[in-house]
Amino acid sequence: QPSEPLLEVNNIEVIYNHVILVLKGVSLSVPRGGITALLGGNGAGKTTTLKAISNLLASERGAVTKGSIRYRGQRVQDLDPAELVRRGVIQVMEGRHCFEHLTVEENLLTGAYTRTDGAAAIRRDLDMVYGYFPRLAERRKSQAGYTSGGEQQMCAMGRALMSRPETILLDEPSMGLAPQLVEQIFAIVRAVNEGEGVTFLLAEQNTNVALRFAHYGYILESGRVVMDGPADALRENPDVKEFYLGVG
Numbered sequence: 001q002p003s004e005p006l007l008e009v010n011n012i013e014v015i016y017n018h019v020i021l022v023l024k025g026v027s028l029s030v031p032r033g034g035i036t037a038l039l040g041g042n043g044a045g046k047t048t049t050l051k052a053i054s055n056l057l058a059s060e061r062g063a064v065t066k067g068s069i070r071y072r073g074q075r076v077q078d079l080d081p082a083e084l085v086r087r088g089v090i091q092v093m094e095g096r097h098c099f100e101h102l103t104v105e106e107n108l109l110t111g112a113y114t115r116t117d118g119a120a121a122i123r124r125d126l127d128m129v130y131g132y133f134p135r136l137a138e139r140r141k142s143q144a145g146y147t148s149g150g151e152q153q154m155c156a157m158g159r160a161l162m163s164r165p166e167t168i169l170l171d172e173p174s175m176g177l178a179p180q181l182v183e184q185i186f187a188i189v190r191a192v193n194e195g196e197g198v199t200f201l202l203a204e205q206n207t208n209v210a211l212r213f214a215h216y217g218y219i220l221e222s223g224r225v226v227m228d229g230p231a232d233a234l235r236e237n238p239d240v241k242e243f244y245l246g247v248g
């Protein structure tokens with residue numbers, strides 16, 4: 001069972017362009033070894049929260065103006081994104097972002113760039129990734145730009161795994177994918193979580209699937225957490241059913 005908080009976001013505010021207040025005091029606790037889902041509709045602030053954690057807001061003229069973000073107890077909000085990767089936190093951005101002109105395997109290998117443990121270990125991890133994503137093994141010599149949306153999502157996740165992360169921040173993995181594929185992607189998240197002990201914080205609009213695979217969920221509305229709880233409890237909650245699960 002997940003326990004000790006690995007990542008703690010405490011009452012953060014995020015402002016874009018000096019004036020647009022988008023996160024209005026968001027707090028989250030991500031336990032080591034868990035799958036935590038960040039839920040909510042379009043524009044609720046999920047992506048902004050992930051980018052605040054991985055320090056990717058500056059390029060969008062956004063900034064954390066209040067609150068704190070701690071990883072393993074240490075303040076991380078002023079760190080270079082690459083330093084965060086070295087500490088074990090990697091983000092898989094919304095919309096995949098594979099290098100289109102590289103093959104699938106070359107894409108995976110780019111994920112190992114921060115590692116210093118040598119070719120044999122990297123080779124072993126490539127096999128580990130192909131174990132979780134058999135489809136990537138079949139497509140490893142294909143140019144990523146010519147693979148399907150689902151394969152590109154897998155490629156982006158596989159590349160993240162090649163950095164041997166402790167924590168993956170996964171933004172909207174279901175985006176644009178057919179239901180069956182969404183199911184497959186989430187099953188792989190669960191398998192990687194259980195098999196490698198990787199901690200996940202994932203942002204997802206598809207509440208239904210996210211709450212079936214995650215352990216714990218936070219629901220964001222207009223930049224605030226309006227509800228949180230164990231995934232099973234949220235799935236049974238009448239408000240969640242009515243407003244997020246489409247039944248009620």
Ligand code: ATP
Nearest residue numbers: 016020022040041042043044045046047048049060
């Ligand atoms: P989505 O599923 O659409 O990504 P989200 O919950 O991830 O939704 P965010 O992308 O975090 O939401 O956006 C939250 C709010 O911040 C939205 O109102 C959006 O318009 C605004 N926003 C996002 N990026 C910027 C930016 N660079 N400059 C100004 N406002 C922004």
